Amino acid sequence: MIEEFYRVLHSRRDVRGEFTGEPIDDGVLTRVLEAAHAAPSVGLSQPWDFVLVRDLGTREAFAKHVREERDVFAASLDGERADTFSRIKIEGILESSLGIVVTYDAGRGAPAVLGRHAIADAGLYSACLAIQNLWLAATAEGLGVGWVSFYREPFLAELLGIPDGIRPVAWLCTGPVTALAEVPDLERHGWRRRTPLADAVHHERFTPRT
Secondary structure: OHHHHHHHHHHOOEOOOOEOOOOOOHHHHHHHHHHHHOOOOHHHOOOEEEEEEOOHHHHHHHHHHHHHHHHHHHHOOOHHHHHHHHOOOOOOOOOOOEEEEEEEEOOOOOOOOOOOOOOOOHHHHHHHHHHHHHHHHHHHOOEEEEEEOOOOHHHHHHHHOOOOOEEEEEEEEEEEEOOOOOOOHHHHOOOOOOOOHHHHOOOOOOOOOO
16 A cells, blocks of 8 residues: 555656546546545645636637747747747646646635744645645546646636635646656656755755755
């Protein structure tokens, strides 16, 4: 059982081009969402909601917006970096079976959110923990997940009717896949390489990297 957990953890990928478009079994989707909803949260505030987006028109509108934001980022790159980025697929909005938009409500449990008084972002961290739970559960179920971050929050909020004060934290492309890549896309395309654990571990005090 321990080995299976670590297998799932290390096989998790940010999926872009491997979606099949096949529907997700209702029971599987419920288990994945239950795993997300079981995440720890500051003050037991559970500040997340999950918007399930299947409508093709909505997904097409979001995909168009994401392409425009991709162009904005691409225009900021030069030379080899621009060439490398041009080969990287950043989303699978239309290819995936479902978009799951995870939101964060800072007012959930307010005004006295136990544990948030000194670190305001603890609530946002909680929403991210729900996303991690969802991602690992989806991987265990044989589904792929891709986190889309090339969007402006006001655009997505208006598109989905998200009220003021609630932040759309992530659009997660979700669905069955042909396979999960052995090597993460950004590493495979040469955008960045993983650093070894030893570079991230400090003893007693933080030691700046040389």
